[in-house]
Amino acid sequence: MTSSSRQFQLLNSGSALVLELKSVQIPTPSAGQVLLRMGAASLNYRDLLTQGDSASTKDGLVPLSDGAGTVIALGAGVARWKLGDRVMANFFPGWVDGAFNPTQLGNAFGGGTTDGMLAEHVIVDQSSLVAVPEGMSLEEASTLPCAALTAWHALFERGGIKAGDTVLVQGTGGVALFGLQLATAIGAKVIVTSSSDAKLARVKAMGAWQTINYRSHPDWEKVALDLTGGRGVDHILELGGPDTYDRSIAAIAPGGKIAQIGVLTGFASQPNILPLQFKNASINGICVGSVEQLKRLVQFMAQHQIRPVIDEQFAFESAPEAYAQLSAATHFGKLVVKIA
Numbered sequence: 001m002t003s004s005s006r007q008f009q010l011l012n013s014g015s016a017l018v019l020e021l022k023s024v025q026i027p028t029p030s031a032g033q034v035l036l037r038m039g040a041a042s043l044n045y046r047d048l049l050t051q052g053d054s055a056s057t058k059d060g061l062v063p064l065s066d067g068a069g070t071v072i073a074l075g076a077g078v079a080r081w082k083l084g085d086r087v088m089a090n091f092f093p094g095w096v097d098g099a100f101n102p103t104q105l106g107n108a109f110g111g112g113t114t115d116g117m118l119a120e121h122v123i124v125d126q127s128s129l130v131a132v133p134e135g136m137s138l139e140e141a142s143t144l145p146c147a148a149l150t151a152w153h154a155l156f157e158r159g160g161i162k163a164g165d166t167v168l169v170q171g172t173g174g175v176a177l178f179g180l181q182l183a184t185a186i187g188a189k190v191i192v193t194s195s196s197d198a199k200l201a202r203v204k205a206m207g208a209w210q211t212i213n214y215r216s217h218p219d220w221e222k223v224a225l226d227l228t229g230g231r232g233v234d235h236i237l238e239l240g241g242p243d244t245y246d247r248s249i250a251a252i253a254p255g256g257k258i259a260q261i262g263v264l265t266g267f268a269s270q271p272n273i274l275p276l277q278f279k280n281a282s283i284n285g286i287c288v289g290s291v292e293q294l295k296r297l298v299q300f301m302a303q304h305q306i307r308p309v310i311d312e313q314f315a316f317e318s319a320p321e322a323y324a325q326l327s328a329a330t331h332f333g334k335l336v337v338k339i340a
């Protein structure tokens, strides 16, 4: 095995963080850690935020939270994994189970000072990994740790979704399409909003119950109320932020749950939450998920034979093109970088 390894780093050029391919030594796993030969990594909207945040991103950060690979070396005392195992790493390596501890916020892969997955070799603690099920490719597995787990956490772990419930997801990016797939698998009825009629045709083919173009219907909450006979939607994945929040509150059903997830239109949401009181509805704050939740998601996906929607795969050297495509928001579902 060669001793050098390639990785992308975000380097501070003075005015922006720029992706550069670098050669480094292959790292050695310490006790309790494993060395992964990465097969694939995937992009999330969060990776654009990281690239735009030179204040809190260390110079030389290896970006991307989401990746999957093969175990090629074991640190001392690792009993949980063996050479050749195919695994994915959880977004929060230190959140294994139980309640979230906000001290973990600074430890998520591919942000702040914690290196991520856009590398040929990555070291991960053995307790942060989840097995990739047979029949799922590393490319597919690389899409699950952030977007899919967030949708799962919102709808299944906290939302208590059940067959017949109505769900609304905003847009056709990663979190939204996983929300669509997971919810339809148990017989929930999903409304998808999008800026594109072509993308709405694709979600309809995937089993969306109803679709709304939020450009031609900026008051999409009224359409959602009409579609549900005036009652409103049981679960909303709130991905937009300031531009969508009041509409989500207007569209939520009595007893419904809004999952506070996204910042696509900014960070400073100041919705009027009073209407929630008169509907006995609630907002659940969702911050990705734990290793144990990721295991339950993976098991559910295997059981229901759900395959992630990968819009496009890029060669490792072309990772900057994947960033450009994510930024243009022309994608449908996930963008993946193939590494090995």
Ligand SMILES: NC(=O)c1ccc[n+]([C@@H]2O[C@H](COP(=O)([O-])OP(=O)(O)OC[C@H]3O[C@@H](n4cnc5c(N)ncnc54)[C@H](OP(=O)(O)O)[C@@H]3O)[C@@H](O)[C@H]2O)c1
Pocket (backbone or CB within 6 Å): 043, 044, 045, 046, 146, 147, 150, 170, 171, 172, 173, 174, 175, 176, 193, 194, 195, 196, 199, 214, 239, 240, 243, 244, 260, 261, 262, 263, 264, 265, 286, 287, 288, 326, 329, 330, 331, 333
């Ligand atoms: N809280 C958490 O733990 C957590 C975890 C994951 C993601 N997030 C957040 O969730 C959001 C989605 O993340 P992602 O990675 O799935 O994003 P993504 O894949 O980049 O999705 C982008 C898509 O969102 C849609 N969109 C943009 N503005 C919209 C608007 N005003 N109304 C409705 N849809 C809109 C567009 O879909 P169309 O092209 O179809 O219009 C766009 O293509 C981001 O803000 C991200 O930071 C939070």
